[in-house]
Amino acid sequence: MKYCILMGSPRETGNTASLLKPFIEELGACGSEYDLISLYNKNISPCIACRVCQADWTKFGCRFVDDAQEIFDKILESDIVVLATPIYSWYCTPPMKSLLDRLVYGMNKFYGDEKGPSLWAGRKLALVTTCGYRPEKGSDLFEAGMERYCKHSQLIYAGMLAERDQGYGHSFMNKEKEKRARQFVRKLENNM
Numbered sequence: 001m002k003y004c005i006l007m008g009s010p011r012e013t014g015n016t017a018s019l020l021k022p023f024i025e026e027l028g029a030c031g032s033e034y035d036l037i038s039l040y041n042k043n044i045s046p047c048i049a050c051r052v053c054q055a056d057w058t059k060f061g062c063r064f065v066d067d068a069q070e071i072f073d074k075i076l077e078s079d080i081v082v083l084a085t086p087i088y089s090w091y092c093t094p095p096m097k098s099l100l101d102r103l104v105y106g107m108n109k110f111y112g113d114e115k116g117p118s119l120w121a122g123r124k125l126a127l128v129t130t131c132g133y134r135p136e137k138g139s140d141l142f143e144a145g146m147e148r149y150c151k152h153s154q155l156i157y158a159g160m161l162a163e164r165d166q167g168y169g170h171s172f173m174n175k176e177k178e179k180r181a182r183q184f185v186r187k188l189e190n191n192m
């Protein structure tokens with residue numbers, strides 16, 4: 001299986017990165033391949049709703065020449081997209097939101113004179129989140145939004161791993177979190 005992991009934390013050694021570590025190790029143990037893309041190192045302009053991307057149903061077709069095209073290509077090479085993000089104001093971080101907007105138009109040719117295809121139909125999408133509140137109150141709204149995003153885009157929603165940050169002065173990772181990260185990979189692999 002091929003994973004495209006889109007990393008949305010600005011902190012390269014922060015909580016989300018720490019949770020991804022056992023997740024990625026477990027992918028290796030399962031023999032799966034992955035691309036890991038750090039979105040804060042990419043240039044991703046926000047969508048401006050020009051609808052240039054709707055003219056040609058065979059390609060991304062965005063007017064902006066930035067790093068979104070390369071991510072679009074990596075997603076199409078993969079079986080499953082993983083959005084890894086800390087929760088900021090009950091959603092993902094800004095570069096991930098910019099990318100999601102670019103993809104919901106560039107991948108889904110639904111917004112021209114006629115309804116066209118979803119270019120990423122049938123791929124899976126999973127979430128790895130960390131948040132300050134308990135996950136039921138911290139990551140729930142992002143999950144609900146992404147479930148609807150998947151339905152709209154003809155993606156298969158594969159579930160969420162959400163772990164709590166107890167705050168400054170507490171270390172984030174522990175054995176239970178590591179175990180749940182590995183179990184989450186096994187769940188994704190078994191449902192492929």
Ligand SMILES: Cc1cc2nc3c(=O)[nH]c(=O)nc-3n(C[C@H](O)[C@H](O)[C@H](O)COP(=O)(O)O)c2cc1C
Binds near residue numbers: 015090138
């Ligand atoms: C600007 C900002 C906004 C945040 N907003 C929320 C929030 O809405 N809900 C929540 O549960 N935690 C929130 N948090 C806490 C982070 O999600 C949490 O600390 C996370 O584990 C940080 O991950 P990182 O180390 O990968 O950046 C926020 C943190 C920051 C810095």
